[in-house]
Amino acid sequence: MRWLLIVWMLWAGPALAVQPDEILSDPRLEERARDLSRGLRCLVCRNENIDDSNAELARDLRLLVRERLVAGDTNDEVLAFVVSRYGEYVLLNPTKGGSNMILYYAGPGMLLLALLIGGLYLRTRAKAAPRGSERLSADEAERLKQIMGE
């Protein structure tokens, strides 16, 4: 159902993402501009970065990023400038501050927790005394035989 995202994207205009006339003559600056614009959200699109977007607004943002880079800003300064104008909604990679700590640590935290629980479970299984029920019980074996058609 990905087409939903496209529907909107194409409504915004037929132009295709980065246009030849936008590209900076300095390849190193252009490279940085591309990297930055992959992390910036096209505000009128659905979950799309400005590098891929066809919207007019995305083009304006791409030009803005390039303008700042040409003016000598560092990458962080460019991002800070864009955020000051459009809010943190524009960042596709959210900042690590404040409540976003939850976002960043939930995954690793969950992994540690799962490893702990899994480790404890494995220990109980390794220590459990082998029981008579290791093998299938008679009626279980019979049922299995029926299912297997043997």
Place this chain on the structure above:
Amino acid sequence: MVAELGHFTLILGFLVSLMVMIIPLVGAYQRWPGWMRFADVGSNALFLLTATAFGALTYAFVMSDFSLKLVWLNSHTAKPMLYKITGVWGNHEGSMLLWVLILTLFGAMAAWFGTGLPPTLKARILAVQAAITAAFMAFVLFTSNPFLRLDPAPLNGKDLNPLLQDPGLAFHPPFLYLGYVGLSMAFSFAVGALIEGRVDAAWGRWVRPWTLAAWICLTIGIGLGSWWAYYELGWGGFWFWDPVENASFMPWLLAVALLHSAIVVEKRESLKSWTVLLAIIAFSFSLLGAFITRSGIITSVHAFATDPERGVFLLLIMGVFTGGGLVLYAARASVMEAKGVFGMVSRESALVMNNILLAVAAFIVFIGTMWPLFSEMFFDRKLSVGAPWFNAAFTPIMVLLGVILPLGAMLPWKRGLLARVGGQLRLALMLALAVGALFWATQTGRSALGPVGLFLGAWLIAGSFTDLVSRTRKGEVLSRLRRLPRADWGKAVAHAGLGVTMAGIAGMMAWKQEDIRVLKAGEQFDIAGYTIVLNGVNQVQGPNYLSTMGDVSLLKDGRDIATLHPEKRVYPVAGMPTTEAAIDIGFFRDVYVVVGDAQDDGGWAFRSYYKPLANWIWGGAILMALGGALSLSDRRYRVAAGARNAATTQQPVAAE
């Protein structure tokens, strides 16, 4: 008239589903065989009624009956027949009807193939399946009725969204729904077994083929969607971590986990409690996916059906089934006592690790998808979580999974020695390291992504091969390979497929090249050792669109190797443009060209890409699905055939 028939059978189906939901449950509780058997008849009737309703809607689309509002909104007489048919599910109402149709199809299949199940369990499973069906039929009838009429009927329709008029996308939704809805079977089996109070090895064996079938369809569905995005969107992206994509990816990850844990239940009678929980959660994520897609809550800018009423209804369905399943689980978890004993280093523990990694991966996708919503609700921060975050958070888990997979796949049950397995895999590891090192040495970029991905790919493929060969003896490798169970082949093929996909993703992301420029007719340029010549740009008339078509020659070492026709189409009825990239597909690379807007100086904006290993991404997905199909066709899973035999072999037993 036909539409009314469909409407009527759908209403009738809703009433029947309520009956199938209640009568067999009572029958199973009271041990009344007649009442239990009603589940079979009822499930078949449900399927026939829903199929009639779906057939009626399809008929309306094929006949271009614009007195139906849905047909008017989504079809047009000039549309090719294929897209008239696929237009049935190219919209919210029709796709929900397809969803219900698949629910009843799975119910009916469980009735057909489940003859080996204990009658009480079967009755309960079918009743749970009917309960899900009832909920979604109510949803269709009360909030998304596809059979609403228009008076007076318009002369022609508004045309299906042009982006959906594409073979790749036409069959993307049905496969996806087969996958989503197929997981309802796992859910019904889990809840049925919880009501029954019995989860044993046989249950693991019964639930696995359904999960496998659902997972195969989900894999194909996601693969088709990704492939479509690649060639249609005009820049060759294949995965965007969009909430709607994540909605399909989370059930996929959980289905993989469920497939593996069900093996432990089947072979070792352990992990039962976890597997049942996983079955409930996996289907809950399917429901969550339906909710995300159709309520538009996460991407409020626009969505399939941004309708609060529908959203609330779906949330209710999700709450009832997830909540109900979990409550039942909490009440009954104690009946599922683990039996198998195994060491810390064993196949079982490797499969536990597999489940941990896959569940955590699904959780990461979940938190990233939902975080913008949570953050706005609880912290009043409006923010985005996009591809950069997902790539950084998700990739390490997958790398870890890839590293341990070949080792775990070869560990013996109960107790194993890592050193022994490591010894068997020594050659595979050396090969994989050599591949990684080779690409590390030859690449000029700074990213470790490419070499690591190719190392993992080679490690998984060589590891799968080693696993197969280790089951043979010297001297008779080939004859033994041929006689290995299909499940062993399925396992190796699916695992190798994962390796192929990993290598493809890494190779494409690490080494793709891009060129954007203005090109006039007759001009040429070089990219990644290829020469691209724009011969000209023409206007072409299609059946229901106008096309601006480029004529491009692709040359390698001065030799003409392909002629490409990138297009820009405009669909006048829908008033929408689309891009049709032209791709020269190769085993090791794709060359991808897109024609853009006309420039003032008479040239055309022209984008071209060199995409190494692009097709490995979908090739791997095909291998994974193929592996699943091989495993599904293994003789011990042919429960249907087995059941029929069981009926015949049962007779002498009964005669005794």
